[in-house]
Amino acid sequence: MSSALHLVHPVRNVSTRCIHTSSVSLAGGRRTTRKGSAKPTSSLSTRLAKSLQPTGKANKLGSLHVAPAARPSFNRDSAPHRGRTPKEPSVAAPRIPSPIPSLPAKTQKKDNTSRNAEKKHLAVVAHSERVERRATLCKPPSNPLEEHFDLSTSSSPTSALPNDFTSPPLLPGLLQSLRETLGDNSKPTGIQALSLKHLFNQPESEAKWKECLLASETGSGKSIAYMLPLLQDLKRTELQSPCSSRKLLSRSLNPRALILAPTHELSRQLAGFAKKLSHNIKLRIMCASQANSHSSARNSKTASKMKSTIGDIFDSDSGEMTIGSGRPPSHEVDLLVGTPMKLLELERGRGWNWEQRARERALRISAQNAKDPDTTQEHSDPVRKFWVDEPEMGLENVEWVIVDEADVLFDPDFEESTRKLLADIASARGQPVPVLPTSSLSLIQDTPPTPDSPQPISYPFNFLLTSATIPNSLSNYLSSYHPTLIRLASPKLHHLPSTLRTQHAKWTGGNKDADIERRIRRVWAEDALAHAKSALLGASPVKLSKIIVFCNKRSKVEQLSAFLGSRGITCVALTGDADSRKRGNNHHLDGFLKSADLFQTSSAAQASEKARAPKAGSSNPAVTPHVLITTSLLSRGLDFGPEIKNVFIVDEPRNMIDFLHRAGRAGRAGEAGNVVIFGRGEGRGSGRTDEMRKRVSALVA
Numbered sequence: 001m002s003s004a005l006h007l008v009h010p011v012r013n014v015s016t017r018c019i020h021t022s023s024v025s026l027a028g029g030r031r032t033t034r035k036g037s038a039k040p041t042s043s044l045s046t047r048l049a050k051s052l053q054p055t056g057k058a059n060k061l062g063s064l065h066v067a068p069a070a071r072p073s074f075n076r077d078s079a080p081h082r083g084r085t086p087k088e089p090s091v092a093a094p095r096i097p098s099p100i101p102s103l104p105a106k107t108q109k110k111d112n113t114s115r116n117a118e119k120k121h122l123a124v125v126a127h128s129e130r131v132e133r134r135a136t137l138c139k140p141p142s143n144p145l146e147e148h149f150d151l152s153t154s155s156s157p158t159s160a161l162p163n164d165f166t167s168p169p170l171l172p173g174l175l176q177s178l179r180e181t182l183g184d185n186s187k188p189t190g191i192q193a194l195s196l197k198h199l200f201n202q203p204e205s206e207a208k209w210k211e212c213l214l215a216s217e218t219g220s221g222k223s224i225a226y227m228l229p230l231l232q233d234l235k236r237t238e239l240q241s242p243c244s245s246r247k248l249l250s251r252s253l254n255p256r257a258l259i260l261a262p263t264h265e266l267s268r269q270l271a272g273f274a275k276k277l278s279h280n281i282k283l284r285i286m287c288a289s290q291a292n293s294h295s296s297a298r299n300s301k302t303a304s305k306m307k308s309t310i311g312d313i314f315d316s317d318s319g320e321m322t323i324g325s326g327r328p329p330s331h332e333v334d335l336l337v338g339t340p341m342k343l344l345e346l347e348r349g350r351g352w353n354w355e356q357r358a359r360e361r362a363l364r365i366s367a368q369n370a371k372d373p374d375t376t377q378e379h380s381d382p383v384r385k386f387w388v389d390e391p392e393m394g395l396e397n398v399e400w401v402i403v404d405e406a407d408v409l410f411d412p413d414f415e416e417s418t419r420k421l422l423a424d425i426a427s428a429r430g431q432p433v434p435v436l437p438t439s440s441l442s443l444i445q446d447t448p449p450t451p452d453s454p455q456p457i458s459y460p461f462n463f464l465l466t467s468a469t470i471p472n473s474l475s476n477y478l479s480s481y482h483p484t485l486i487r488l489a490s491p492k493l494h495h496l497p498s499t500l501r502t503q504h505a506k507w508t509g510g511n512k513d514a515d516i517e518r519r520i521r522r523v524w525a526e527d528a529l530a531h532a533k534s535a536l537l538g539a540s541p542v543k544l545s546k547i548i549v550f551c552n553k554r555s556k557v558e559q560l561s562a563f564l565g566s567r568g569i570t571c572v573a574l575t576g577d578a579d580s581r582k583r584g585n586n587h588h589l590d591g592f593l594k595s596a597d598l599f600q601t602s603s604a605a606q607a608s609e610k611a612r613a614p615k616a617g618s619s620n621p622a623v624t625p626h627v628l629i630t631t632s633l634l635s636r637g638l639d640f641g642p643e644i645k646n647v648f649i650v651d652e653p654r655n656m657i658d659f660l661h662r663a664g665r666a667g668r669a670g671e672a673g674n675v676v677i678f679g680r681g682e683g684r685g686s687g688r689t690d691e692m693r694k695r696v697s698a699l700v701a
C-alpha cells in the first residue's frame, strides 16, 4: 500500500493538474487561465507522455521523475464561480522546469514509441486515480466528537476475562440474588467481566485502596459492575470484624460505603437495586435522597424512611432523627446512596452552607447595584426560617466511595460539593487531602508535569468512578490528580448501543408539536401492525410502545404536554422543579422506570404490584401515560424499562455527551430501540442539522 502511494502521489498531483487545466499553472508548460481563454499546444498528459519518451537516459516508468507537487494557483472552486472571493489568495505557482526538455511540438512526430509511452502513462494516471479514490474512502474521517470526548481512553484488553459470574467466586448469597435479578443463564457484560477480573483482587501495588474508572456505553450494566465488588467486600469485612469489635461512634449514621449520584431519582433507583442485590447477604442499604423539598423536618420523607430502617434513633412522633443522643445506633448502615449535596447536609449539618450562600447573594446583589444603580436591591437576605441542625452522619467508617455519572459530578455544577465531600471523608479518616479551588478542574490541561503541577491525591478509601462518557476535562483531571487510577473501558465506549437504531425526522415547517404528534402516532401504528401480525401467527401480543421525548426547556416540556393532552395523548411532563419530584419517591415515573418498586416496603410493593396488574385502559394512551416529556434531568443513569423503545430528541442537545445519554435511555441491556432526532431538512438551521447528522453517525457503533 505504502509503496503504491509513493509512486502514486507525484502522479496524482500531475493528474489533478491535468484534469483542471482551466485553473492551474502547468509545470514547464504555458500558463493557462480559464478554459478556452488559452490554447495550450498540447494536453498535459500528451506532453508528459512526450517527456517519457526513451531518450537514452534513465527515465523509465519505474523511476518516474515528475515535478514535485506544485501548489495550485487558486482554489478549484473559485474559477467557475466568477465574482466570488477565492478561499485562498491566488498565488502564481513557480514555474518548475520539466525534468526532460520536451521536443518542439511542431517538429515532433508521434511515432509508435511515443504513442506507447502515452498509453502507458495514461494507464498509470488512471490507476493512480483509482488508488487515490480508494485511499480517500478508506481513510478514517477525522472524528467530529474529539472536542467532547477523551477518545484516547482505549478499551481494556478483553483476553482471559471471566465469562461467568462464578469466576472469581461470588458469595453464594450474592450470586443467588444476581441470578434472581438477571436470570439463571445471565453472563457478565464486557464491563462486568473487566470488573470481575480487576476489582475482586487486592491491589497488586503497595497501595491499600483501589482507584478505578469504569467506562462503557449506556445500558451496559455498569451498576452491577461496581456493586458486585462493593457488596462482596462489605460483607466480607463484616464477617471478618463482628459488630462488637467496632468503634463506638458519636454520630447516628456511620455508613461504610457511599454511592454518589447526580439526581434523587437515580439515587433511589440505585439504592433499590443495591437492596435487591444484597437481599440474601443482608446488608443495610439506605437512600439519603430526599426530594428537592423545602428543608423542613416535617416534610422530610427521608426521615420517615430512615426511621423505618434504623428505628430508635428517630423520634417516633415527629419523624425527626434524634441527633446527639449519645447513644450508639441500634443498627448500622452499610451503604448510603445520595446526591453529594444531600450527603454533605447529613455530614455537616443541615444549613451548613447557608451563611456562605447569603454572603454570595449579598455580593451578587451589590455587584448588580453597582452596575445598575437605578434598581437598587436590598443587600440583606430576606428573613428566612430554615431548619438548621447538627451533623447527623460520621464518615470515619467509609471505605468505599462510588461516583456514579462521574463526568457530571466533576463538572462545574457539582464539582465543589463532590470534592468537599471527598475531602471531608479523607479528613475524617485521618488523612486530609488538599481541596482545589472551585472550577480549577475544568482548567486542567493535559500537559507534561512541571514542578508547579498538581500533587496527586491519594484517598484513604476505595474510589470508583463510572460513566458512559469521559470528557477531556475529566480525563485530564484524573491524569493530574489520580495518575495511578486504573481505567477499565469497554470497546464500545463513546458509541451508541448497537441495538439502538437512529432515525432523522424533518420538521414540516408548520406546527412542530403536530409533527411530534404525527411521529408518535406513527410509532403506535407500527405497533398495531406488529400486533396484528403476531396475533395471526399466534405469537405473544405486542404492547404499545412508550416514548420519552427530550426537550431543552421547561416551557417547551409544558407546552408540548398541553398540546398532546389536548390531542388525547396523556403525558407525564417532568422538569426539575415539578411538584411530583418532591414526594420523596419515584412514583412519578411509575410505568417508565424499570423496577420502580424495588426499594419500597413489602406492603407498598404489593400495592404497586396490584396497581401494575393490567387494568382496563392500561394500553390506551388517552388513559395511561405512554409518553414522558422531560429535559436532560432524566437523561443520566436512569434505567428505563424495555417498554421504552423510542426516544425522541426534539431540541438539539447541548453537546454530544448530552445526546449520548438521552439516546441511551432506550436500547438498554441488549433491547432493541430507536432514537428519532428532529431537525430541519432545508433552509435556515439545516446546516446545524447536517452537522448533527454527521456527529450522530460517528457515534453509531
Ligand SMILES: Nc1ncnc2c1ncn2[C@@H]1O[C@H](COP(=O)(O)OP(=O)(O)OP(=O)(O)O)[C@@H](O)[C@H]1O
Residues within 6 Å of the ligand: 182, 186, 187, 188, 189, 192, 216, 217, 218, 219, 220, 221, 222, 223, 224, 467, 468, 594, 636, 637, 638, 639, 664, 668, 669
Ligand atoms: N449481565 C447482564 N445480563 C443481562 N442484563 C443485565 C446484565 N447486567 C445488567 N443488566 C441489565 O441492564 C440494564 C442496564 O444496566 P445499568 O443501569 O447498570 O446500565 P449502565 O451501564 O449503568 O447505564 P447508564 O450508562 O445509562 O447509567 C439493567 O436493567 C440491568 O438489570
